[in-house]
Each structure stands twice: as structure tokens, then as C-alpha cells.
Amino acid sequence: MPKKVDHDERRRLIADALMRVAAEQGLEAVSLRHVATAAGVSAGMVQHYFRTKDEMMTFALSAVRERSEARVRTAVESLGADPPPRQLLRAMIAALLPLGEAAREEGRVALAFLAYTAVRPATAAELRPSTAEFVHFIASQLPSGESREAAGLLALMEGLGVYVLGGQYGPDQALEALDAQLDLLFDAGSAARRTRPGWEYRDGLAGESSEALEEADTAETV
Amino acid sequence: MPKKVDHDERRRLIADALMRVAAEQGLEAVSLRHVATAAGVSAGMVQHYFRTKDEMMTFALSAVRERSEARVRTAVESLGADPPPRQLLRAMIAALLPLGEAAREEGRVALAFLAYTAVRPATAAELRPSTAEFVHFIASQLPSGESREAAGLLALMEGLGVYVLGGQYGPDQALEALDAQLDLLFDAGSAARRTRPGWEYRDGLAGESSEALEEADTAETV
DNA sequence: ACCTTGGCAATGCAGTCGTATTGGGAAGGT
DNA sequence: ACCTTCCCAATACGACTGCATTGCCAAGGT
Incomplete structure (x- = not known):
């Protein structure tokens, strides 16, 4: 065997560059040569590690998913053992929202791939x-245990992500909407809390945890 | 004045072809020549009505939005005057979900444009x-009147649309999740209804209105 | 010392892209 | 009858695309 090169490491390096290109200019701008220059390597090398562009795209897609999972995992681990369901769900969902700048970039890529896979049913x-x-899993954490509510919460997360990326919602608005939803799902019986005049939700978790998430995000970038 | 040609009609014809191409193969496959052949015209004609591709894309984007608004408008008009808020919201949101095949195609295009605009902040x-x-508006229809809940409902709709397009949720599941959310928003005080043992939600509106929407959708296609 | 093998750069190729340009034909105004 | 003005088709051009091919270099195995 001649040289020793970590195959998968190179592929991740290239996939990183691909995500950078896609985040800035969209998936349409992703070409072998663009990705190569973004990665600081030659176009021939990209071809060496991905025999076809489709293979590269598929790898990058799975890389995006792995990043999301890792993001959720670290968010959950920072909660300690046996966190209350509401906190757990909030942390997981907030970790998936594009709140910080790094998460925003990843979100743009994820959105691009969403449209990408929409016309490739097999993928x-x-x-x-x-x-x-x-x-x-979400249903198992809800008081009602209903999967309809769980599906709704997940969809709400996805939609919040889309709107934050589009600039329609700010990160704080997204977290407020999320917390309002968790209020509905966890405190549906006692409506008094939500309708008590003068009560302001933002005194609760929303503000401070927004900043905390921002910190975590930038920390990850460094 | 030589010939008389409805300028805007031609542009809509071309935009229609563009949407067909985008729905089947994604926005990346949208080129002047592809759109031209899909529209059954020459590539030169496309250039005549859109001096640049970007102009064509912008026009198509607005056409997509107009279709969505029209879809909502007809759905609302079929409700008669002064419908109850819950029915009104349900009809509007259901009209925006990609439940039928035609709405599905439009949804794919809308999703593609979502990713498209995500890397074009000005657009x-x-x-x-x-x-x-x-x-x-949604907030004005909710019992709580809270815009946080309204933002959440809108995000839930967007997420449901995305998941239906991706095949993660079926149309019926999406409607169930939507109705569950409307339950939360409109009947939050009386949790008894949702927790009464043996009660099955699907006996309600969800099933039959799914079929009704399908009919409306195919009817529009014809 | 030779030779195989993997890492990588460079080049070539056929095709497509967006756009600019050209030109002909048809329809009115004068 | 001429001429202007618009509709539209065709073509040309340079840039770019994905991919195949070629060849050089370095690092082991024998």
C-alpha cells in the first residue's frame, strides 16, 4: 500500500466545502470545480473521492443529517439524566432550529436538500x-401521548426553521412560538395561566435560553 | 402597432411551463431551453418576453404566490359569509397544504422557491x-388572540406541507395534526374532550374533508 | 532495485448554459 | 406602397458543466 490517507476524512473535508458553497449560493452553484476550490483542493481530487457528482451529493446529504443528530445529542447530554419531558423536547427542538449563525448556514443547506429530495423520491x-x-419518541414525552400532537409539534419545528431562514420570524419569535406550543401541550388543562391578564411569558425561559443557545452555537463554530 | 399579443398571457404561459419543469425535475433543471420546449415554443420567444432568466424566475415566483392566494380565496368563498373562526382557519390552511396531486406539484415548486429565496435575501x-x-389575521381569529400561537399555527402549516411533500406524512395525517392543533387552540380550557377514554378523533371532520379537498383539487386541474 | 498501487493534478471532450445578435415576416399607420 | 414596429425564430459566442483519460509522484511490498 503506498500512501496512507483517511478516506472518510477527505470526503468530509469535501462535503464541508460543498455545504459552504450550498449555504452561500444554493445547491445549483454546487459543481465539482466550485466545491474543489472552496475546499482548497484540485478538481481532480474531488473526482478521486467521489466518482460521480451524485455520489458526492448523497454523501453530503447524509453529512447534513449527521450534523443535525449530533447537534441534538449534545443538547440532550447537557441536560443531565432524566430531564423533565418538556425541557427535553424544548432542548431537542431548539437544537434543530437555525438560531445561531452556524446553525443558520446548516439550515440553509438542509432546506436546499429538502427541495432536492422532493424531486428525487428514492432519496x-x-x-x-x-x-x-x-x-x-415525541409522543412518548407528551402528557397526552398522542402522535397527532407529536406530528404537529415536529411540523411546527420544521415550519419555524423555514420561517427563521426566510427571515419571516426572528429567532426570539420562533422560540416564543415554540414555548407557546409547549404551553398548549403541557398545560392544556389549566388555561388560567395563559389568560391571566398582565402575565408575560418572556419572563420565563425564552429569553435567557435564547442567549444560551447562541453561545453554544458560536462555541461550536470555534 | 403591428400584431396584438397579450403580453401577460404569454408570460403566464411560459411561467406555467416553468412550474411544470420545476415540479418534475427541480429548479436546477429550469433553463430557457427546457422551459421553452415544455411550453411548446421556441427558446427565442422566451427571451422575447423575459429579457433575462432572473426576470423569468421572479415572475414565476410571484405567479406561485398568486396561485396560493387564489387557492385560499376560493376556499374561503365556499364557506359563505361570517364562518366560525375555527372553520375559517381550517379551510384556509387546508387550502395551502399539498393534499391533492395538483396542489402537490405546486407545493414542490413553492418548496424549490423557498430554497431559492433563502440564498437571495433581497427576494x-x-x-x-x-x-x-x-x-x-390568524391571531385575530384565535380565542387567545395571541400572535405567538398564530405564528405557531402558521409554522405548523408550513411544516406539514414540507413533510407531506417529502412523504413523511400522508395527507390524512397532516389533516389530523392540523385538527389536533385546532383542538388545542380552540378547546384548551376543556381538556375533557381530548382525554375522554374511547373517544376517537377521526369520527370528526378529518376523514370526509380530506376527500372533499381532493375533489376540489382535481376539479381545479380539469 | 524494481514494481505495483494509491493519491492527485491536468487536460480534453461533448454538451448545456445564459445572453447578444441577426434577420425575416406579419400587421397596422400614413 | 412604404415604412415602422412588434413577434419570433435562428444562430453564435464564451463560459461552464460532469466526466473520462492521462500521467506524474511517492510510498510501501518483494
Whole structure:
């Protein structure tokens, strides 16, 4: 064997560059040569590690998903053992929202891939089971245990992410909407708390945890 | 004046073809020549009505938005005067979900444009005020009147649309999640209804209105 | 010392892209 | 009848695309 090069490390390096290009200019701007220059390597090297562009795209797609999972995992681990369901869900969902700048970039890439897979049903089918698992898990954490509510919460997260990326919602608005939803799901019986005049929700967790998330995000970038 | 040709009609014809191409193969496959052949015209004619590709894209984007608004408008008009808020919101949101095949195609295009505008902040900024208006309107229809809940409902709709397009949720599941959310927003005080043992939600509106929407959708296609 | 093998750069190729340019034909105004 | 003005098709151009091919270099195995 001649040289020793970590194959997967190179592929991740290239996928990183791809995500940078996609985050700035969209997936349409992703070409072998663009990615190569963004990665600081030659176009031939990209071809060496990905025999076809499609192979590169598929790898990058899975890389995006792995990043999201890692993001959730670290968010959950920072909660300690056996966190209350509401805090757990909030942390997981907030970790998936594009709140910081780094998460925003990843979100743009994820959104691009969302449209990408929408016209490639075969690729989209692979992501399906993990969504179903997630819905099931969310349902297990809800007081009602209903998967309809879990599916709704997950959809709300996705929509918040989309709107934050589009600039329609600010990060704080997204967190407020999330907390309002968790209020509905966890305190539906006692409506008094939400309707008590003069009560302001933002005195609660929303503000401070927004900043905390921002910190975590930038820390990750460094 | 030589010939008489309805300028805007031609542009809509071309935009229609563009949407067909984008729905089947994504926005990346949208080129002047592809759109031209899909529209059954020459590439030169496309250039005649859109001096640049960007102009064509911008026009198509606004055409997509107009279709969505029209979809909502007809759905609302079919409700008669002064409908109950819950029915009104349900009809509007259901009209925006990609439940039928035609709406699905339009949804794919809308999703593609979502990713498209995500890397073109200037274009995205134009869509912002209408979203804010929509949130405000939704809030006015909610019992709580809270815009946080309205923003959440709108985000839930967007997320449901994305997941239906991706095949993660079926149309019926999306409607169930929507109705569950409306339950939360409109009946939060009386949790008894949702927790009464043996009660099955699907006996309600969800099933039959799914079919009704499908009919309306195919009817529009014809 | 030779030779195989993997890492990598460079080049070539056929095709497509967006756009500019050209030109002909058809329809009115004068 | 001429001429202007618009509709539209065709073509040319340079840039770029994904991919295949080629060749050099370095690092082990034998």
C-alpha cells in the first residue's frame, strides 16, 4: 500500500466545502470545480473521492443529517439524566432550529436538500423512517401521548426553521412560538395561566435560553 | 402597432411551463431551453418576453404566490359569509397544504422557491410583510388572540406541507395534526374532550374533508 | 532495485448554459 | 406602397458543466 490517507476524512473535508458553497449560493452553484476550490483542493481530487457528482451529493446529504443528530445529542447530554419531558423536547427542538449563525448556514443547506429530495423520491424515502421514530419518541414525552400532537409539534419545528431562514420570524419569535406550543401541550388543562391578564411569558425561559443557545452555537463554530 | 399579443398571457404561459419543469425535475433543471420546449415554443420567444432568466424566475415566483392566494380565496368563498373562526382557519390552511396531486406539484415548486429565496435575501424580503399580515389575521381569529400561537399555527402549516411533500406524512395525517392543533387552540380550557377514554378523533371532520379537498383539487386541474 | 498501487493534478471532450445578435415576416399607420 | 414596429425564430459566442483519460509522484511490498 503506498500512501496512507483517511478516506472518510477527505470526503468530509469535501462535503464541508460543498455545504459552504450550498449555504452561500444554493445547491445549483454546487459543481465539482466550485466545491474543489472552496475546499482548497484540485478538481481532480474531488473526482478521486467521489466518482460521480451524485455520489458526492448523497454523501453530503447524509453529512447534513449527521450534523443535525449530533447537534441534538449534545443538547440532550447537557441536560443531565432524566430531564423533565418538556425541557427535553424544548432542548431537542431548539437544537434543530437555525438560531445561531452556524446553525443558520446548516439550515440553509438542509432546506436546499429538502427541495432536492422532493424531486428525487428514492432519496426521500430513506429519510422517512427516522422521522417516524422521532414522532413516536415525541409522543412518548407528551402528557397526552398522542402522535397527532407529536406530528404537529415536529411540523411546527420544521415550519419555524423555514420561517427563521426566510427571515419571516426572528429567532426570539420562533422560540416564543415554540414555548407557546409547549404551553398548549403541557398545560392544556389549566388555561388560567395563559389568560391571566398582565402575565408575560418572556419572563420565563425564552429569553435567557435564547442567549444560551447562541453561545453554544458560536462555541461550536470555534 | 403591428400584431396584438397579450403580453401577460404569454408570460403566464411560459411561467406555467416553468412550474411544470420545476415540479418534475427541480429548479436546477429550469433553463430557457427546457422551459421553452415544455411550453411548446421556441427558446427565442422566451427571451422575447423575459429579457433575462432572473426576470423569468421572479415572475414565476410571484405567479406561485398568486396561485396560493387564489387557492385560499376560493376556499374561503365556499364557506359563505361570517364562518366560525375555527372553520375559517381550517379551510384556509387546508387550502395551502399539498393534499391533492395538483396542489402537490405546486407545493414542490413553492418548496424549490423557498430554497431559492433563502440564498437571495433581497427576494425573500419582499415576501415578509404578507407573512406578518397573515400571522396578524390568524391571531385575530384565535380565542387567545395571541400572535405567538398564530405564528405557531402558521409554522405548523408550513411544516406539514414540507413533510407531506417529502412523504413523511400522508395527507390524512397532516389533516389530523392540523385538527389536533385546532383542538388545542380552540378547546384548551376543556381538556375533557381530548382525554375522554374511547373517544376517537377521526369520527370528526378529518376523514370526509380530506376527500372533499381532493375533489376540489382535481376539479381545479380539469 | 524494481514494481505495483494509491493519491492527485491536468487536460480534453461533448454538451448545456445564459445572453447578444441577426434577420425575416406579419400587421397596422400614413 | 412604404415604412415602422412588434413577434419570433435562428444562430453564435464564451463560459461552464460532469466526466473520462492521462500521467506524474511517492510510498510501501518483494
